[in-house]
Amino acid sequence: MGRGTLGVGLWVVLSALVASARADLIVLKGGGSVQGKVVADAAAKKDGRVIVVLPKGKTPLTLRKDQILEVLAKPGPLDEYATMREKLAATAQAEFDLGAWCKAHELPDLAEVHFEAALKRDPNFADAHLKLGHVEHDGRWLTPDEQRRARGMVLHKGKWVMEDEKAKDDEQAQNTAGFASWVRRIKVLVQGVRAEAPDRRRDAEDQLLQLRDPEAVGPLVKVLGDQDADLRILLAQTLAEIPGEPAARALVDMILREAEDPVRAVVLDRLRSRDEPIVPSRLVRALRSSDVRVINRAAWALGNLDVFSSVPRLLDVLVTSEERVVLFPTNGGGGAYPGTGNPPLIAYNGSSAAYMTGPVVGPGAVAYGAFVVPNTIGLDPYNDGAPLSVGDGMGNPGTLGGFGYNAGAGVGADRGPQPGLVTFTSQNVEVRAALNRLTGQDFEYDVPRWRNWVARSFNPRPDPGRRAPQP
Structure with a gap:
């Protein structure tokens, strides 16, 4: 049989296989073979190609006709799959059902293809989400x-x-030779940036801004991260030009630790152009910090980057509390409450007493607190927490100070400032501002009202062409 006759016979076989939906063993010219299923595809046929669905893998194989030497029928589970695929209805349920069939017939990759296709038709198809x-x-x-x-x-x-x-x-x-080499190179460039000659400064800045190697991220942060504001701004500009997650992570870390607003504004501007998923996820994780400054900086960035999905997490940190041990002055030492030198008593249970502290204002937060001390000094709860009169064991009366002893058995005259456990409750200003921006609502620091509104009305995936109304 001549080669031309063989070619005609081969494509007759291929056409018959497509029509009858039979599994194929495709022998390729030059050696090798592919086991799969030739399926009908009008566009491929028009271009002189065939589409082969594989039993493993999510992407079909495209072959030119002249690559194929011989096609042998070899029945398998792809036989029925090809028939079902050709008759598949254009609905999410039909895609899901075919995916479930593939899963049951040990075609897991094809099952994922159809579960994902179901979600493209209906993003809220819960069964397809669960299967994936x-x-x-x-x-x-x-x-x-x-x-x-x-x-x-x-x-x-x-x-x-x-x-x-x-x-x-x-x-x-960082201890590798490559890291050290980058550090040396960047230090030389920093010296150039600080040079008096304008040409040298411009050349050094240009060289920094032209860096694109992700391996330079760590050395850049090490050398420039603790420099003055101008160099930290240059660091943000340089990191913004480097592709990949390491640079995106470094920019997020900058915004979380940066104390100066102008530098943070530059970092935020550079983050707007990043599409790495690590940017919003790392900012959301920072909301779990024990430092209210980090919480507020993360909230500020999330709000300005329009991360609408962060709203439930922001609600968790709208009002936060933390305990700290602080020193308070003894009786007569003055303090936050003039006149008595002591804060007012707000609770007493016989074994310990709680005192109110004055407001503390910090970056993005206003905090109020209370502290608890053991009742080892004989407080009188019926006299506004004033210390009880006691003797020194030798017939001499004495008075105990609110935070230290003036006299008493075996105790010195004045022990100086005394420690107390303070619970600071912070109303996080930047968290509230982020919630205002992302929702168009303002329930101040009323967390239950916020949660009620979010449960009823908030859409975490707004239409990309629309923005939440601004307050």
Whole structure:
């Protein structure tokens, strides 16, 4: 049989296979074969190609006709799949049903293809989300990768690890020769930026801004991160030009630790152009910080970056509390409450007493607190918490100060400032501002009212073309 006759016969066989939906073993010219299913595709046929659905893998294989030497029928589960696929209705339920069939017939990759197709037709198709391992959280479905990020994991060298583990690995990498070489190079450029000659300064700045290697991120932060504001702004501008997650992470970390507003504004402007998922996820994670300054900076960034999905997390930190041990003056030492030197008593249970403290104003927060001390000095709850009169054991009366002893058995005259446990409750100003911006609402610091409104009215995925109304 001549080669031309073989070619004609081959394509007769191919056409018959497509029509009858039979599984194929496709032998390729030059050696090798592909096991799959030739399926009908008008566009491919028009271009002289065929589409082969594989039993493993989500992407079909496209072959030119002249690549194929021989096609052999080999029945398998793809036979029925090809028939069902050709008759598939254009609905989410039909895609889901075919995906479930693929799953049951040990075609897991094709099952994912159809579960994902179901979600394209109906993003709220819960059964398809569950089949793909998605978990619903705060009104949105999280993919497995998003779930790992929410647990504080990051993708590092091809595997998911906790961020602490990655940080430790990065720290070890800083000791490598490559890291040290970058540090030396950047220090030389910084010297150029600080030079008096304008030409040298411009040349050094240009060289920094032209850096694109992700390996330079760590050395840049090490050298420039603690410099003056102008150099920190240059650091933000340089990081913004470097692609990838390391640079995005470094920019987020800058905004969380930066104390000066002008520098934070530059960092925020550079973050607007980043589309790495780590940017919003890292800012949301920062809301769990024990430092109200970090919480407020993260909230400020989330609001200005229009991260609407962060609203439920922001509600968790609209009002925060933390306990601190602080020193208070003894009786007569003055303090926050003139006249007595002591704060007012607000609670007493016989074994300990609680006192109100004055307001404390910090960046983005106003805090009020109370502290508790053991009743080891004989407070009189019926006399506004005044100390009881006691003897020194030798017939001499004495008076105990509110925070220290003036006299008493075996006790010195004045012990100086005394420690107390203070609970600071912070109304986080930047968190409220972020909520205002993202929702168009303002319930001040009334967390229950906020939660009620969010449960009833908030859309965490607004139409991209629309913005929430501004207050």
